[in-house]
Amino acid sequence: MTHKHAFKALEKTLKDIMSMKNPLAKDQTFSGKTVLLGGDFRQILPVILQGSRADIVLASISHSYLWDSFHKFSLKTNMRVNQDEKEFSEWLLKVGEGHPESVEEDGDDAYREQMIIIHNSLVQEFKDDSLKQVLDAAHGDVKKLKASQSSYTDKTILTPRNDTVDEINAYTISKNDGESRDYYSYDSFEISDTQSDQNDSLYAIEYLNSMEFPGLPAHKLTLKVGPPVMLL
Incomplete structure (x- = not known):
């Protein structure tokens, strides 16, 4: 994920x-220093704000003048899938290398070449209650979850949006028996050196409580005895 300019800056600094x-x-x-890099170009590339596909690729270390100086060593075994899932492992490699079975559509559409066909075994058909379907596919009946480490760590629900995470968490809590309790964050602000008579209106408690920030929990946290809680 590191931009090639970061490696260039490191090299020039070492030389100086x-x-x-x-x-x-x-x-x-x-x-003359030994520099060891580890990564996989099949995964996340450097993030370029408002950048095109070409901008992102050109920012990679593989397009730096330093790349020819590296010795390349390839890891052959995919440790992220079970070794008995050979077909799935080979499909992942095809996706990473850009050679999966693609959607056959109008060739004039530049985005069609980036679309791939997902095998039916990896797809859950959408039904009315999508949250229940996701939860059942991952954990089964949440009321019958065993209080063991493997029952929580062997299965994970991933989603690209935090809003969806909140929906799944709220649904999971609601399906567990017992009385829920709400916990709230500290909801006041510290007065700055600049005094103002409008602080109460500018920083209303309701407004502060509605704000959500990446990496920080929401203002309201609902818990019950039973559902798993992940602490970071």
């Missing part, structure tokens, strides 16, 4: 530092 005592270091890649 090391050449103070060894002038020959100016002519060595990374000033």
Whole structure:
């Protein structure tokens, strides 16, 4: 995920530092230091704000003048899938290399070449109660979850949006027996050095409670005895 300019800055910095005592270091890649990189170009590439596909690819270390100086070693075994899931493992490799079975549509549509066909075994047909369907597919009956570590760690629900996470969490809580309790965050603000008679209107408690920030919990947390809680 690291932008190629970061590696360029590192190399120039090492040359500046090391050449103070060894002038020959100016002519060595990374000033002669061993640099070990680990990653997979099939996964997340550098993030370029408002960048096109070409901008993202060109920001990768593989398009840097330093890339030819590296020795490449490839890992052959996919440790993220069970070794008996050979067909699924091969399909993942095809997706990563850009050679999966694609959607046959109008060739003039540039986005069609980026679309792939997902095998039916990996798809749950959408029904009326989608939240129940997701929960049942992952954990089964939440009321019968065993209080063991494997019952929580072996299965995970992933979603790209935090709003969906909140929906799934609220649904899971609602399906468990017992009385729920609500816990609230501290809902006041600290007065700055600049005094103002409008603080109460500018920073209304209701407004503060409605704000949500990445990496921070929501103002209201609802819990019951039984459902799993993940602490980070």
